[in-house]
Amino acid sequence: MNSTFVIEKSVVIVVVFALTMLMAMYSTWAERKVAAWLQDRIGPNRAGPLGLFQPLADGLKLFSKEEFFPNTPNRFLFVVGPAIAMSTALMTSAVIPWGDKLHLFGRDILLQATDINIAILYIFGVVSLGVYGIMIGGWASNNKFSLMSSIRAASQMVSYEVAMGLAIIALIMMTGTLSLKEISLQQSEWHWNVLYQPLTFLIFLICSFAELNRTPFDLAECESELIGGYHTEYSSMKMGFYLFAEYANMFISSTILAVLFFGGYNYPGMGWVLENWGVNVANVIGMAVLFTKLCGFIFFIMWVRWTIPRFRYDQLMHLGWRILIPLAIINIMITGVVLLRSEIAVYFGF
Amino acid sequence: MSELLLPPEHRYAKIIKERHNEDGSELSILNLGPTHPATHGIFQNILLMDGEKILEAEPTIGYIHRAFEKIAENRPFYQITPLTDRMNYCSSPINNMGWWMTLEKLLDIKVPKRVDYLRVIVMELARITDHLICNSILGVDTGAYTGFLYVFQFREKVYEIYEEICGARLTTNMGRIGGFERDWSPEAFRKLDIFLKDFPVAWKEFENLFERNRIFIDRTVNVGAISAEKAMAYGFTGPNLRAAGVDYDVRVAQPYSSYEDFDFIVPVGKSGDTYDRFCVRNAEVWESLSIIRQALDKMPEGNEYHAEVPEYYLPPKEDVYHNMESLIYHFKIVMGEVPVPVAEIYHAVEGGNGELGFYLVTDGSRTPYRLHFRRPCFIYYQAYPDMIKGSMLSDAIVILSSLNVIAGELDA
Numbered sequence: 001m002n003s004t005f006v007i008e009k010s011v012v013i014v015v016v017f018a019l020t021m022l023m024a025m026y027s028t029w030a031e032r033k034v035a036a037w038l039q040d041r042i043g044p045n046r047a048g049p050l051g052l053f054q055p056l057a058d059g060l061k062l063f064s065k066e067e068f069f070p071n072t073p074n075r076f077l078f079v080v081g082p083a084i085a086m087s088t089a090l091m092t093s094a095v096i097p098w099g100d101k102l103h104l105f106g107r108d109i110l111l112q113a114t115d116i117n118i119a120i121l122y123i124f125g126v127v128s129l130g131v132y133g134i135m136i137g138g139w140a141s142n143n144k145f146s147l148m149s150s151i152r153a154a155s156q157m158v159s160y161e162v163a164m165g166l167a168i169i170a171l172i173m174m175t176g177t178l179s180l181k182e183i184s185l186q187q188s189e190w191h192w193n194v195l196y197q198p199l200t201f202l203i204f205l206i207c208s209f210a211e212l213n214r215t216p217f218d219l220a221e222c223e224s225e226l227i228g229g230y231h232t233e234y235s236s237m238k239m240g241f242y243l244f245a246e247y248a249n250m251f252i253s254s255t256i257l258a259v260l261f262f263g264g265y266n267y268p269g270m271g272w273v274l275e276n277w278g279v280n281v282a283n284v285i286g287m288a289v290l291f292t293k294l295c296g297f298i299f300f301i302m303w304v305r306w307t308i309p310r311f312r313y314d315q316l317m318h319l320g321w322r323i324l325i326p327l328a329i330i331n332i333m334i335t336g337v338v339l340l341r342s343e344i345a346v347y348f349g350f
Numbered sequence: 351m352s353e354l355l356l357p358p359e360h361r362y363a364k365i366i367k368e369r370h371n372e373d374g375s376e377l378s379i380l381n382l383g384p385t386h387p388a389t390h391g392i393f394q395n396i397l398l399m400d401g402e403k404i405l406e407a408e409p410t411i412g413y414i415h416r417a418f419e420k421i422a423e424n425r426p427f428y429q430i431t432p433l434t435d436r437m438n439y440c441s442s443p444i445n446n447m448g449w450w451m452t453l454e455k456l457l458d459i460k461v462p463k464r465v466d467y468l469r470v471i472v473m474e475l476a477r478i479t480d481h482l483i484c485n486s487i488l489g490v491d492t493g494a495y496t497g498f499l500y501v502f503q504f505r506e507k508v509y510e511i512y513e514e515i516c517g518a519r520l521t522t523n524m525g526r527i528g529g530f531e532r533d534w535s536p537e538a539f540r541k542l543d544i545f546l547k548d549f550p551v552a553w554k555e556f557e558n559l560f561e562r563n564r565i566f567i568d569r570t571v572n573v574g575a576i577s578a579e580k581a582m583a584y585g586f587t588g589p590n591l592r593a594a595g596v597d598y599d600v601r602v603a604q605p606y607s608s609y610e611d612f613d614f615i616v617p618v619g620k621s622g623d624t625y626d627r628f629c630v631r632n633a634e635v636w637e638s639l640s641i642i643r644q645a646l647d648k649m650p651e652g653n654e655y656h657a658e659v660p661e662y663y664l665p666p667k668e669d670v671y672h673n674m675e676s677l678i679y680h681f682k683i684v685m686g687e688v689p690v691p692v693a694e695i696y697h698a699v700e701g702g703n704g705e706l707g708f709y710l711v712t713d714g715s716r717t718p719y720r721l722h723f724r725r726p727c728f729i730y731y732q733a734y735p736d737m738i739k740g741s742m743l744s745d746a747i748v749i750l751s752s753l754n755v756i757a758g759e760l761d762a
Contacts, residue, residue: 309569
């Protein structure tokens, strides 16, 4: 490992980190603008043009608020909760391929913090750690509403991770790799996975909503029942961390959806651009394309949130265990049959 | 933990002690309220929960009891409308009109047809706003916020109409004995026309958003169902009773304010569950719109806006300053010198969420001897613990908002 490699990776990591933070910040702004648009309102428009400085103002406000501690026996865990939520939300972005590579200063710079061959497993692992932030925070709050919320969140995460994992198995059977870089490369031009695996995409999308704790699965923080859910007792930037983590997760989920199913940075005609205009132009456009796709998903997630009601706890469990998991298993079987069709044909002597 | 917070003689303490769940879990107590975002007002429910399931509920009322009935005993008749405003504040004009009609019944005053029709219009507008709030808040409580804000702007439009009529918005304090304090301005009618044109479009969209929404149906069908017999035994009236399948509507059963002149349907539900209550209210909004249109069409010519009862109708201030008779009547009314019969009467109107009754006993003095408001919310809330037993926490919230229990009316 030489020093240039370290510098290169550091730059990429800092850029990715900054990007995640920036996207999370501006997702809050976008959420309010989208909500306003759907609800026939104007939305934030005081701080800066189009209210663009609103996230900064909000951040400043949260920093300046009183650090409130409830009467809890465990102050340490009370602080650890939002920290876990925030750090897990930021960890996932490490394995996302933002583009193929750039050719700068005589080197090929991989537009990915790290390309590990178990990227999908890594994401699953980190995302499932995220629930600990909510559980610990909810439990340490010493509030019944928070506790109920964290119980809901935990059971919801566990149930939907099963369906999500099963759904992704079908995809991995097809791609044959767990590396996101490989999966992106396989989807060049128009070979997007969503066209081959629509059912997987559907299950994965629904489970993403559940993992994100967003409507219609926002049982953990539904304000009409549990006041604020797990962050009822939080104030100041600890509260801000929870909210921030939610939006960072939304950004990452959208990116993963785009990378796994919508071709990542690939776009039709990328090969032509690569040949004629060079690798840098092709990949810069690629990054822009990936951003367009993931912004589309972010918009979709917001659109859903401001349109439909939420499930009840038992209905949520019903959907997870009795509909999505069987559907995912059927999906695996269908994928298996399609992949092994020639062997099956030979076996049955067609 | 639960034992520590409860007095040992409390019945929940006993249940918790005696209950042994197979998985070793304990029951818990949850304080839903007094200030909880879903209660839309201040009332407390102490729930005994087994996980998410509600085993027992104990409601506490009176957090905003303002002793209106007692205050009314010390107020001249014409000063009681502000109290009625503050009962069901989502539809205060109905309360105001109901009170004036009670007094007109007491004093045997016949009001002109035009006043009746104007009152019908304003009461139906109030009913629309009441149902609009109830149904859209039900949406909010199930998690869909957009529908609420989308139709909420039309409540604002209705409030602008109120503003044109009486100058106030939420607590309208509208009208006088025998009619209105002034004629409706052309602007009021213009705003009404715009409302009648724009609102149905938005309301249709709102209905489409919810009525066939799978999640919403799952959340509301068979949730908080109450049978017709039980509902009647509790004393339910209004949309909540009609949702259970009983077609009792005060506007039809004992018509007041010329309701018999209008042609409208009394929508009824079947099972009395949350979804039926939602649909009945939706349908009633359409009927109210139709009644308003009919009233505008049939409106008698002229500009009569009050009955000729100078000894009870508080004259406008301009007349008081320039006109001898008005000055005398103003003095007599304000000082309580007008004759009031000794009587005991009951008058009911179809309020926003049920039969709103005024039971008035007079002893000939300037104030009521006794005034009782029959407040539908108070009656619904008795049934609430019974309705949520065995359901989940989320259901309890939805049932509460579909019953349209309004704290101001509950506690009065």
